[in-house]
Structures are given as C-alpha cells and as structure tokens.
Amino acid sequence: MITGSRGDASPEAEPRLPRPPGVLRRFWARHPVLADIAIAGFCLLLSVAPVIALPDRAVADDRIDPQTWDRIWPVLASVVVLGSFALLVRRRNPVGVFAITVLVAAAYLFSPVSLGGPLVGIATYTVAVYRSNRVCLIAVGAGLSLLVVVAGALGFSGVIAPDIAWNVLIGEALLMLIGGLIGANVGGRKRYVEALIAHSRRLLVERDQQAQLAAAAERERIARELHDIVAHSLTVMVALAEGVAASKDAAHARPGAEAISATGREALRDMRATLGVLRDADAAPLAPLVRDTTAETVASARAAGFETHLTVVGEPDVPTATRLAVSRIVQEGVTNVLRHARAATRIDVDIRYADEGVSVSVVDDGLSASIPSAAGGFGLQGVRERVELAGGTVTAGPGEQRGWTVRAWLPREEQE
Structure with missing residues (x-):
C-alpha cells in the first residue's frame, strides 16, 4: 500500500487512489x-x-x-x-x-x-x-x-x-x-x-538496493577509519616500545613510555568516536574524526627515532574533507615507513596549498624495494578511495634514488 502525508506533497504529486472494492x-x-x-x-x-x-x-x-x-x-x-x-x-x-x-x-x-x-x-x-x-x-x-x-x-x-x-x-x-x-x-x-x-x-x-549500497559504503568508510587509527597507533606504539626495551637508562626510556601512553589514549579516543557513530543513528558519519592529525603524526615519528621534517607551504583554507584526506595521506605514508622501510632514518613530509589544489608527498631514505606489501595493502587502498572521492590522484612507488614515495594531489574544491 502506498501512503503519504497530504501536508508534505502537492495534490499534483499525490497518486489518486481509487476507492477500495466492495x-x-x-x-x-x-x-x-x-x-x-x-x-x-x-x-x-x-x-x-x-x-x-x-x-x-x-x-x-x-x-x-x-x-x-x-x-x-x-x-x-x-x-x-x-x-x-x-x-x-x-x-x-x-x-x-x-x-x-x-x-x-x-x-x-x-x-x-x-x-x-x-x-x-x-x-x-x-x-x-x-x-x-x-x-x-x-x-x-x-x-x-x-x-x-x-x-x-x-x-x-x-x-x-x-x-x-x-x-x-x-x-x-x-x-x-x-x-x-x-x-x-x-x-x-x-x-x-x-x-x-x-x-x-x-x-x-x-x-532495499539503496539501503544495501549505503550500508556497504558506510562499512568501507568505517573500515578506512579503523585501519587508519589502529595501524598507525599500534605501529607507533610498537616502535616506541622497542626503543624503550632497548634502552637501559630509565631516564631516557621515560619519554618513550609517556609517548606510548599518549598514543594509546589518542587511539582509544578516536576508536570510541568511531564506534559512537555506529551506535548513534543521529550522528553524522565519522563527524567526530574530522580533525587534522598531521602534526601528531610527525611528532610520533620523531618520538620513534626518525628524523622527520614537515614542510607546509600556503594557507590550509580548504574544505574539511580535504584536510582530513591530507592528514590521512601523511598518516598512512609515515605508518608504512615505520612498519616496512628498512634502513630508513629520515622522513620528509611536504604539503603545498595552491590555488588549484593541494599536493602531498611523503618520502623516506630507506631501501627502494623495502615496502612491496604496502603498495597493495588496505592502507593505501583506503587512501586511494579517499583521494578519488575528493576528485584527486595518488601514486606510490620507489623513489628516484632511495626510499619509498607517496604522492597525492587533491582539488581545492570538493567534487559533487
């Protein structure tokens, strides 16, 4: 049966249902x-x-x-x-x-x-x-x-x-x-x-089809966020824990332990925010996680012992979704270096805001073929999906001389 509110639709838009038979x-x-x-x-x-x-x-x-x-x-x-x-x-x-x-x-x-x-x-x-x-x-x-x-x-x-x-x-x-x-x-x-x-x-x-498509899209979005949170936070905590375990000086080990604690608390906060979206039907999807974590990502890499340089050119006056995509690109690139790069000591993060769009690059100085699994992993797959939704492009592969490079470009205006 088709029903509708007469107050919400014009008479021309309402179907004229015949009287039910006797x-x-x-x-x-x-x-x-x-x-x-x-x-x-x-x-x-x-x-x-x-x-x-x-x-x-x-x-x-x-x-x-x-x-x-x-x-x-x-x-x-x-x-x-x-x-x-x-x-x-x-x-x-x-x-x-x-x-x-x-x-x-x-x-x-x-x-x-x-x-x-x-x-x-x-x-x-x-x-x-x-x-x-x-x-x-x-x-x-x-x-x-x-x-x-x-x-x-x-x-x-x-x-x-x-x-x-x-x-x-x-x-x-x-x-x-x-x-x-x-x-x-x-x-x-x-x-x-x-x-x-x-x-x-x-x-x-x-x-029913729209509901299934919406559910599938939301599962992909939640999966991307959970991967970004868990993979980056656990990778940083493992790197810091290895450094603390290798240090015999309690005074030198204390900052690493504090960094592990802070990273864990941040991960728990983001995890609770993500799960809260699933429990609250009125909450906007992933709205609590729309924040720029680029500085935190660079700081965590430095705490793990990498010489990390962050270069930002231009004013970050871009839509919130684009800023979130930029932070996730940096997070995934740094996480892959921490997890997979061999003999890497330096990470260069470069973000440039121009009139046409935003360019992001994450480059390390490790061995060129040291991240074969990351190129096809869930992390870079999620980054590609996020960048494509924004109308941009992303590439990942060996650097010109050494290391691994992740480069992305996103338009300044959000795509309809």
Missing part, C-alpha cells in the same frame, strides 16, 4: 472462473430463450415457411449457444471471443423476426478491460463494418427484410457502445491500480 466485487475478483460461468449462463438464457420461442412467432406471422425454418433454426440456435459458451474464455482471448459474438450478431440477420442478445456487449466490455481502449475501438470498428457489409448485401439481394437489418445493426451498435464505455472506465481503473502496484514494488526494490 464485498461483492472482492468476491467475484477472488473467483473469476465462477464469475465467467455465471455470466455465460446468464447470457445463454437471454440469448437462447428468444430463439426457442421464435418458430411460433415466425410461422404465425407468415414470415417464413415452416420447412425452411426447420433448417435454419438448429443452425441459429447452435451459433447462439457457441457464442454463449465462448464467454468462458473471454479473459484469456478477448478479441477472439468478440469475433465469435460478431458472427452471432451476423446470424441474427437470417432470423425472420428481430432477435438480439447481450453477447456482443459483454465481449466489447471484455476487450476494453483486458486489452486496451485502442484495441477495443479497432475491434468495434471492424465488427460494425462486417455487420454493415453483410446486412447491406442481404438486404439489397432481398434475402432479408430491411427492418431486420436495421434492427440488428442498431441493436448491436448500441450494445457495443455501452459495453465499450463501461469497459473503458473499468479497464482504465484496473490499469491504474496495476501501475500503482508495480510502481510501489519498484520503490520497495530501489529502497
């Missing part, structure tokens, strides 16, 4: 075969009864010879019965049933007195409901044309009386008109309801 209509809709049998039986009664009573009328009025009528009557009765039973399949083949009822109407022309029945009206109604108004118009036009040609030929040749021809043509035309008008109304309503149901089903499918 008890009888719901019953016949649930039992279509029984409905077709009842309609066929009713039409058979109304159509055959005049044919059965016709001989007495025809002979009494001297309209036809009794012997001739004995030959015509069985054929006419058989055609009428066939047309009545054809209504049993009217839903499956409306056009074919309409053609049979037109033949029944043509058979009425051979009657010595005026005859008629509701068959062609029911058939016209069925075509309009179960096919379309256009098909109904074509069928009515073809049927009436056939009756006019047959009636004209029989009338001009003197086979039938003119009043019989006119009565059949006018009577069948009125039945087609009434059946077509009612069928167009009912068929339009039926097709409108079917369109609403199909539209609602498409909306349900699209809603």
Whole structure:
C-alpha cells in the first residue's frame, strides 16, 4: 500500500487512489472462473430463450415457411449457444471471443423476426478491460463494418427484410457502445491500480538496493577509519616500545613510555568516536574524526627515532574533507615507513596549498624495494578511495634514488 502525508506533497504529486472494492466485487475478483460461468449462463438464457420461442412467432406471422425454418433454426440456435459458451474464455482471448459474438450478431440477420442478445456487449466490455481502449475501438470498428457489409448485401439481394437489418445493426451498435464505455472506465481503473502496484514494488526494490549500497559504503568508510587509527597507533606504539626495551637508562626510556601512553589514549579516543557513530543513528558519519592529525603524526615519528621534517607551504583554507584526506595521506605514508622501510632514518613530509589544489608527498631514505606489501595493502587502498572521492590522484612507488614515495594531489574544491 502506498501512503503519504497530504501536508508534505502537492495534490499534483499525490497518486489518486481509487476507492477500495466492495464485498461483492472482492468476491467475484477472488473467483473469476465462477464469475465467467455465471455470466455465460446468464447470457445463454437471454440469448437462447428468444430463439426457442421464435418458430411460433415466425410461422404465425407468415414470415417464413415452416420447412425452411426447420433448417435454419438448429443452425441459429447452435451459433447462439457457441457464442454463449465462448464467454468462458473471454479473459484469456478477448478479441477472439468478440469475433465469435460478431458472427452471432451476423446470424441474427437470417432470423425472420428481430432477435438480439447481450453477447456482443459483454465481449466489447471484455476487450476494453483486458486489452486496451485502442484495441477495443479497432475491434468495434471492424465488427460494425462486417455487420454493415453483410446486412447491406442481404438486404439489397432481398434475402432479408430491411427492418431486420436495421434492427440488428442498431441493436448491436448500441450494445457495443455501452459495453465499450463501461469497459473503458473499468479497464482504465484496473490499469491504474496495476501501475500503482508495480510502481510501489519498484520503490520497495530501489529502497532495499539503496539501503544495501549505503550500508556497504558506510562499512568501507568505517573500515578506512579503523585501519587508519589502529595501524598507525599500534605501529607507533610498537616502535616506541622497542626503543624503550632497548634502552637501559630509565631516564631516557621515560619519554618513550609517556609517548606510548599518549598514543594509546589518542587511539582509544578516536576508536570510541568511531564506534559512537555506529551506535548513534543521529550522528553524522565519522563527524567526530574530522580533525587534522598531521602534526601528531610527525611528532610520533620523531618520538620513534626518525628524523622527520614537515614542510607546509600556503594557507590550509580548504574544505574539511580535504584536510582530513591530507592528514590521512601523511598518516598512512609515515605508518608504512615505520612498519616496512628498512634502513630508513629520515622522513620528509611536504604539503603545498595552491590555488588549484593541494599536493602531498611523503618520502623516506630507506631501501627502494623495502615496502612491496604496502603498495597493495588496505592502507593505501583506503587512501586511494579517499583521494578519488575528493576528485584527486595518488601514486606510490620507489623513489628516484632511495626510499619509498607517496604522492597525492587533491582539488581545492570538493567534487559533487
């Protein structure tokens, strides 16, 4: 069922739902075969009864010879019965049933007195409901044309009386008109309801697909943030812990232990903020983590014993998302050096803000092939996704002489 608030949408945008059907209509809709049998039986009664009573009328009025009528009557009765039973399949083949009822109407022309029945009206109604108004118009036009040609030929040749021809043509035309008008109304309503149901089903499918896509995108975002937090913080803590363990002087080891404690607290804070986004449905996704951690990343690398230089050129007046991407690029580049670079002692971080965009590079002086796994790892994959979402580019590979280089460029304006 499609529901909506009338106060939130204009009348033109709201679907005009038809009234729900009554008890009888719901019953016949649930039992279509029984409905077709009842309609066929009713039409058979109304159509055959005049044919059965016709001989007495025809002979009494001297309209036809009794012997001739004995030959015509069985054929006419058989055609009428066939047309009545054809209504049993009217839903499956409306056009074919309409053609049979037109033949029944043509058979009425051979009657010595005026005859008629509701068959062609029911058939016209069925075509309009179960096919379309256009098909109904074509069928009515073809049927009436056939009756006019047959009636004209029989009338001009003197086979039938003119009043019989006119009565059949006018009577069948009125039945087609009434059946077509009612069928167009009912068929339009039926097709409108079917369109609403199909539209609602498409909306349900699209809603489920959008929900799945949103959930997948959010999982990727959360995974990127958790990786950035856990990988960098644990890498720094491991490096500091190794330095503390290698130092035999408690005074020299104390700053390292304090740095481990501070890094752990920062990691816990960011982790709680990330998990809080998952628990709070009203919180903006990852909003608590939108902060620049570049200085903290450089400080943690220095505390781990690396000669780290940070160069910033220009004013960082860029959107928050771009600043976050810059800090994550620096964090991932430094983390890879701490984890994978062999014989590295120096890390150069260069950030340049220009009118067109922001360029970021993280270069170390270790062995050139010392970070093979990092190039295809989850960290750089997350960086690539973040940079591509911002409309930028990122490359990672061996440096020109030594070490490993991560370079990225991001546009100043956020991409729509």
